[in-house]
Amino acid sequence: MPELPEVETIVRGLASRLPNRRIERIEVFQPRVIIGDIQRAEGFTIAQVRRRGKFVLLDLERGGRRGHLLAHLGMTGQLRLAAEPGPYTRVLFQLDKGALLYNDVRQFGRLEFAERLPARFKRLGSEPLEIGEEEFVRRFRARRAMVKPLLLNQAFLSGLGNIYVDEALFRARIHPRALANRIRPGRAAKLYRAIVRVLREAIAHRGSSISNYVGSDGRRGAFQHLHKVYRRTGLPCPVCGAAIRRILVSQRGTHFCPRCQKIRSGAGRAPEPIGGTLGSARRGAR
DNA sequence: GACGATGTTGGCAC
DNA sequence: GGTGCCAACATCGT
Numbered sequence: 322m323p324e325l326p327e328v329e330t331i332v333r334g335l336a337s338r339l340p341n342r343r344i345e346r347i348e349v350f351q352p353r354v355i356i357g358d359i360q361r362a363e364g365f366t367i368a369q370v371r372r373r374g375k376f377v378l379l380d381l382e383r384g385g386r387r388g389h390l391l392a393h394l395g396m397t398g399q400l401r402l403a404a405e406p407g408p409y410t411r412v413l414f415q416l417d418k419g420a421l422l423y424n425d426v427r428q429f430g431r432l433e434f435a436e437r438l439p440a441r442f443k444r445l446g447s448e449p450l451e452i453g454e455e456e457f458v459r460r461f462r463a464r465r466a467m468v469k470p471l472l473l474n475q476a477f478l479s480g481l482g483n484i485y486v487d488e489a490l491f492r493a494r495i496h497p498r499a500l501a502n503r504i505r506p507g508r509a510a511k512l513y514r515a516i517v518r519v520l521r522e523a524i525a526h527r528g529s530s531i532s533n534y535v536g537s538d539g540r541r542g543a544f545q546h547l548h549k550v551y552r553r554t555g556l557p558c559p560v561c562g563a564a565i566r567r568i569l570v571s572q573r574g575t576h577f578c579p580r581c582q583k584i585r586s587g588a589g590r591a592p593e594p595i596g597g598t599l600g601s602a603r604r605g606a607r
Numbered sequence: 608g609a610c611g612a613t614g615t616t617g618g619c620a621c
Numbered sequence: 622g623g624t625g626c627c628a629a630c631a632t633c634g635t
Contacts, residue, residue: 324614353629375615395615397631409631427630429615466623474623475616483614531614532632571624574612 323394325449325480326523327534327542328375331400334537335421336370338402339379343367343417351411354398354425356433359412362390374445374479388436395429402537426533445479449516452478458509461501468504468512469497470571481516484529484551487576489516491550496584497568497575503585522547550576 323331343366349355365381365388372378377400379390392400397409401422406413412423412432423432433439447456457478464471471477472486481489490497492515495508504512528534528542531552535541549559553576554567563580 393615396613426632427615429630464622470624534614572626
């Protein structure tokens with residue numbers, strides 16, 4: 322759920338409230354979501370709130386010492402201000418004024434305190450809104466991978482998730498299984514512009530609320546109403562009217578228009594659908 | 608009640 | 622470097 326536009330929305334909400342607040346005490350109700358010793362963040366003052374990829378980053382300071390609080394929201398994580406703790410509140414940050422809650426139903430998210438940014442974090446790829454068209458096209462076409470898994474790869478580009486990859490590929494009329502190195506430069510440039518446009522529009526609508534996503538103030542996003550293919554299986558393509566299809570691409574549910582998004586003939590492509598819903602050699606014994 | 612799907616990443620095998 | 626498959630977890634729809 323929380324992809325770049327949702328995380329950006331949360332960060333903007335926090336950025337107007339958290340700077341200069343001091344972290345007095347941290348209560349951990351579910352250790353599973355914590356990496357390392359998060360209590361070390363107690364006593365620090367929040368200097369700045371930032372986003373990097375799908376991470377929320379709080380830059381901390383305490384008498385010349387610096388630190389960072391990293392939050393990845395996984396699938397169902399929420400950072401809330403001015404809210405009451407609930408059954409899914411996993412961590413509570415008691416501030417000198419108010420509190421910050423970390424709620425997470427499925428507990429796939431992670432919170433971590435670090436004095437220096439960890440290596441995993443530094444391996445993140447470029448920000449889609451900062452990389453620039455030429456650079457994107459050059460790097461994109463240098464990869465021999467299916468476009469969908471490539472765009473989901475956070476080391477290649479950081480911040481895109483299942484929703485926005487499907488939406489951007491639709492707008493650029495690229496088949497999710499097409500191979501990146503077979504996409505012509507003009508089409509790759511179109512993809513870049515589609516990604517930027519979709520992300521900007523989604524941010525303007527405060528993200529997509531498919532299941533439980535809400536901003537730091539508890540408000541839902543509205544971009545889900547503007548999705549053209551994501552979770553619209555069987556509904557007519559807004560461009561040509563063909564029924565939107567759902568297939569599996571590297572284990573991820575993938576939505577596209579079979580008429581608008583074709584793999585150009587002669588261009589490389591990955592093996593056909595492989596059943597998608599059938600498949601015999603799966604369903605292993607745990 | 609059982610099953611499959613859900614926006615996340617990471618680890619393993621090949 | 623790239624893909625497939627599984628794992629973590631809880632909820633919801635069929």
